[in-house]
Amino acid sequence: MDLSYGEEIESFREEVKSFLSSNWPPAEGGDKAEQLQAFRLKATDAGYLNRGVPKQYGGSEQAPDSLKGSVIGEEFRRARAPMEPAGIGTMMLVPTLLDRGEEWQKEKFVRATIQGELGWCQGYSEPGSGSDLASLKTKGELVGDEWVINGQKIWTSSAVEADYMFCLVRTEPEAKKHAGISYLLIDMKQPGIDVRPLKQMTGSSEFNEVFLNDVRTPKDWIVGNRGEGWLVSRTTLKHERAGIGAAGQSVALLQGLVALARERKLNGRPAIEDTEIRRKLAELEGYVRAHQYSSYLQMTKDLKGENPGVIQLMTKINSTNMGHMVAKLAMEILGDDGLAAPSSEGLMSLRGGDAGSAGRWISQYMSSLGVAIAGGTANVQRNVIAERGFGLPRDAAANKSSK
Amino acid sequence: MDFDLSDEQRLLQETVQQFLENECPMARLRELFDDETGYDAVLWKGLAELGLAGIHLPGEYGGSELEILDLAVVSETLGALAAPVPFLSHSLATEAIVAGGSEAQQARLLPDCASGERLATVAFAEEGGAWLPEQWTLDVSEGTVSGTKEIVEFGEQADAFVVGLAGGRLGVVERSASGVEIQRVEGADRTRRIARVSFDASPIEVLERSGPESAARVVDVGLVLLAADAFGGARRLVDMSVEYAKSREQFGVTIGHFQALKHQLANMAIEIEPARALYWYAAHAVDHVADDATRTAAIAKSHVCDRYSQIARDATEAHGGIGYTWEGDTQIWFKRAMFDRVFLGTPRVHQDRAAELAGW
Numbered sequence A: 001m002d003l004s005y006g007e008e009i010e011s012f013r014e015e016v017k018s019f020l021s022s023n024w025p026p027a028e029g030g031d032k033a034e035q036l037q038a039f040r041l042k043a044t045d046a047g048y049l050n051r052g053v054p055k056q057y058g059g060s061e062q063a064p065d066s067l068k069g070s071v072i073g074e075e076f077r078r079a080r081a082p083m084e085p086a087g088i089g090t091m092m093l094v095p096t097l098l099d100r101g102e103e104w105q106k107e108k109f110v111r112a113t114i115q116g117e118l119g120w121c122q123g124y125s126e127p128g129s130g131s132d133l134a135s136l137k138t139k140g141e142l143v144g145d146e147w148v149i150n151g152q153k154i155w156t157s158s159a160v161e162a163d164y165m166f167c168l169v170r171t172e173p174e175a176k177k178h179a180g181i182s183y184l185l186i187d188m189k190q191p192g193i194d195v196r197p198l199k200q201m202t203g204s205s206e207f208n209e210v211f212l213n214d215v216r217t218p219k220d221w222i223v224g225n226r227g228e229g230w231l232v233s234r235t236t237l238k239h240e241r242a243g244i245g246a247a248g249q250s251v252a253l254l255q256g257l258v259a260l261a262r263e264r265k266l267n268g269r270p271a272i273e274d275t276e277i278r279r280k281l282a283e284l285e286g287y288v289r290a291h292q293y294s295s296y297l298q299m300t301k302d303l304k305g306e307n308p309g310v311i312q313l314m315t316k317i318n319s320t321n322m323g324h325m326v327a328k329l330a331m332e333i334l335g336d337d338g339l340a341a342p343s344s345e346g347l348m349s350l351r352g353g354d355a356g357s358a359g360r361w362i363s364q365y366m367s368s369l370g371v372a373i374a375g376g377t378a379n380v381q382r383n384v385i386a387e388r389g390f391g392l393p394r395d396a397a398a399n400k401s402s403k
Numbered sequence B: 001m002d003f004d005l006s007d008e009q010r011l012l013q014e015t016v017q018q019f020l021e022n023e024c025p026m027a028r029l030r031e032l033f034d035d036e037t038g039y040d041a042v043l044w045k046g047l048a049e050l051g052l053a054g055i056h057l058p059g060e061y062g063g064s065e066l067e068i069l070d071l072a073v074v075s076e077t078l079g080a081l082a083a084p085v086p087f088l089s090h091s092l093a094t095e096a097i098v099a100g101g102s103e104a105q106q107a108r109l110l111p112d113c114a115s116g117e118r119l120a121t122v123a124f125a126e127e128g129g130a131w132l133p134e135q136w137t138l139d140v141s142e143g144t145v146s147g148t149k150e151i152v153e154f155g156e157q158a159d160a161f162v163v164g165l166a167g168g169r170l171g172v173v174e175r176s177a178s179g180v181e182i183q184r185v186e187g188a189d190r191t192r193r194i195a196r197v198s199f200d201a202s203p204i205e206v207l208e209r210s211g212p213e214s215a216a217r218v219v220d221v222g223l224v225l226l227a228a229d230a231f232g233g234a235r236r237l238v239d240m241s242v243e244y245a246k247s248r249e250q251f252g253v254t255i256g257h258f259q260a261l262k263h264q265l266a267n268m269a270i271e272i273e274p275a276r277a278l279y280w281y282a283a284h285a286v287d288h289v290a291d292d293a294t295r296t297a298a299i300a301k302s303h304v305c306d307r308y309s310q311i312a313r314d315a316t317e318a319h320g321g322i323g324y325t326w327e328g329d330t331q332i333w334f335k336r337a338m339f340d341r342v343f344l345g346t347p348r349v350h351q352d353r354a355a356e357l358a359g360w
Helices: A007-023 A032-045 A066-079 A088-100 A103-114 A229-242 A246-263 A275-304 A309-313 A315-339 A358-373 A378-389 A396-401 B007-023 B026-034 B041-049 B068-080 B087-100 B103-114 B212-247 B259-272 B275-288 B290-318 B320-324 B330-342 B347-357
Strands: A120-123 A139-143 A146-154 A164-170 A181-187 A193-198 A207-218 B120-123 B144-153 B160-165 B169-174 B180-185 B194-203
Touching: A007 A032, A007 A066, A066 A275, A088 A103, A088 A120, A088 A164, A088 A229, A120 A207, A139 A164, A146 A164, A146 A181, A164 A229, A181 A207, A181 A229, A246 A275, A246 A315, A275 A309, A275 A315, A275 B275, A275 B290, A275 B347, A309 A315, A309 A378, A315 A358, A315 A378, A315 B259, A378 B259, B007 B041, B007 B068, B068 B087, B068 B212, B068 B275, B087 B103, B087 B120, B087 B144, B087 B160, B087 B169, B087 B212, B120 B144, B144 B160, B169 B194, B169 B212, B212 B259, B212 B275, B212 B290, B212 B330, B259 B290, B275 B290, B290 B320, B290 B330, B290 B347, B320 B330
Parallel strands: A120 A164, B120 B160
Antiparallel strands: A139 A146, A146 A207, A164 A181, A193 A207, B144 B194, B160 B169, B180 B194
């Protein structure tokens, strides 16, 4: 066991640090958007951003190296420097196109997406197709040189701003469930698209419903062949899971909680002096550190090309479990302020002096539930662990409906 | 970054596992479980011949000079197999002699222990759950000690006791010394027998370099070994429950078809699986991260032993009626979870220490 990063990686860290110290933050008073764009281009040239994307599409085309990747993440976070534009386009669409897209599709979409010029949304879930996604009904018919699409998508983040949607559509109604789906790219700025924001229990709106009414997209705006959409979308999910780093968030949440317990009073004394609160914080730290060291273990296995085992199926449910525990303990520390309205700013920022703001913790109390549901509910994750991890029989109904 | 066991550590685990599967299969384990004294000297001697009595001891005294992580991975394997052997307290007693003994004392006391010829144990707890060095009250007067120690693992069999003394000092009392009275205590865990040991003006050899620091190190090692044992035991209970779900039939299908049970089993695994990395790190910290070792050991012990206790309940439930019987096997691990939870202080004690040490 060796927990150091090794000499080569440490000298790489020094390079990253010196790059950041001469390039971030930019000079005062300039145009913020331009400066941001210029910084990202420079950081990509240096090989720190868009590492998995070939140079011809605007990436830095670096050999996969999760150690370097985590050093870059650590140093950029430390310097509060921006990384790739956040969003489902860079996280999911780009890796999918690189893997399965036609040459012209890569040319047209990849560079513009990683540079933040094109925004995407994901058209997967439907009102009747949540956990059972492959039962989706949105229909695509080839009419001449165009797909004509009709149906409804839901839980679509960023649909209001997005330029395009990558979308799962049933194009082969005669084929078996999974084999009838295609992966289409759709221009969001056209008649027939109706986006309606969904108001969440927190009061803010991160998701939308998207109605598609005779929406059109060119025949060749399909990724993979007709009927291969399910497989193509699985590539994307694999890429999504590869985005680790959730352990760092749990560590930050715990630190924020300790800060909250120091600031707030319970029964006239700082909450941090309350025996029950102290024990619960220590208990939570056990979970958080187990999660954190498990991410080291997974990274090591990844470097060696070995299978990390059943633990890799637990990353999501572990971090959502921790989000619940943090939120519940925060509510105990807040006492009567636990009745405050959630902050409209959504997820709290744990850096800076606002960890004591009740509204943000209440927002976390609610949004930790959203995280547990999005991208596969915790109960679906439990099925996956039992079936793929333990080899227990598949759910009878799920088995039957795949046929 | 290499956060993983070495090939040697894996081999060590496999060797111990194979030996125990041959020499102490379930039938033999059950014999010992039901036996009056529950101790198999031949079994322990066999493990000592594999080097288990001195993994962490200096090479010049017959040890293998390995790290606490090596000791801990063996503890995991012993926990998984519910091995009825005095590994924990023998390891702690010898670690105490290394940490607190002068060179002359180590040279005299360690070789027989490293070979397994002599069995040593620790006598730390005093009445009322006083496990920790700052709580020890027994004192030395003119080279003798008087007083009582509780929950001494394999106290009936040990040849020597490393006794916790006031001020965090440590001393060795021979079993044959005058005034030593050993009283068997019927504990729930019949794979690790316990005794109450009283001293009445018994001659004691104080370890010359012992004090709060060496005592703290022994406690840290103990907490890590208990966390490792708890991880091994809890993982084993998850495996046993999954196997049972695959073989037991009701309503014409194996009960593993039922989602309620699948989710319960998944939850058990979710609770325990990440704890592997926590106990590894805690063991590594004892040797390599001095400023974080004590607190991490406290967090690891409380976390893993709490998880083990809950999983022992869940596994019993997952086994249905058979889980509640003496004949069923889960009860063996259920009771080991009780031992791991209490020995060296309950999870609550170590959560309070962790809070204190963090300056909360």
